[in-house]
Amino acid sequence: MKIMLLAFCLGVILNAADDATLPAGKKAEQQACVACHSTRIIESQRLSPAAWKKEMAKMIGWGAVVPNQEILLDYLTTEFNDSKPVPSPEHSKSK
Numbered sequence: 001m002k003i004m005l006l007a008f009c010l011g012v013i014l015n016a017a018d019d020a021t022l023p024a025g026k027k028a029e030q031q032a033c034v035a036c037h038s039t040r041i042i043e044s045q046r047l048s049p050a051a052w053k054k055e056m057a058k059m060i061g062w063g064a065v066v067p068n069q070e071i072l073l074d075y076l077t078t079e080f081n082d083s084k085p086v087p088s089p090e091h092s093k094s095k
């Protein structure tokens with residue numbers, strides 16, 4: 001019984017930590033980029049760092065407010081760069 005209680009508490013703690021441990025770049029994305037479209041249109045891209053920079057500038061030109069530009073650019077160029085495989089159609093459909 002005690003073990004179950006412990007496991008429950010641990011679960012609650014880990015769950016609460018989940019949001020706090022979201023990468024800073026992901027948070028910046030959610031903060032700056034979802035006003036007009038979902039993150040899917042962003043995360044299904046595979047772009048070079050230069051192209052991400054241009055893409056972000058384009059979105060800012062269209063009205064995106066990006067308080068953490070460096071953090072976001074770092075996140076986009078690391079996670080969704082053109083050396084990574086493109087996501088499968090199933091993946092892009094389900095989100």
Ligand code: HEC
Nearest residue numbers: 032033035036037041042045055056059062063064065066
């Ligand atoms: C002011 C509204 C707005 C905001 C905020 C915004 N976007 Fe967009 N974004 C658009 C529009 C409009 C399109 C193109 C329309 C479509 O196809 O749905 C688009 C499309 C895109 C695309 C697909 C390629 C392209 O250029 O069409 C990417 C990648 C993208 N946005 C990235 C971002 C990122 C990264 C952010 C956050 C920094 C962001 N967007 C914030 C309006 C916005």
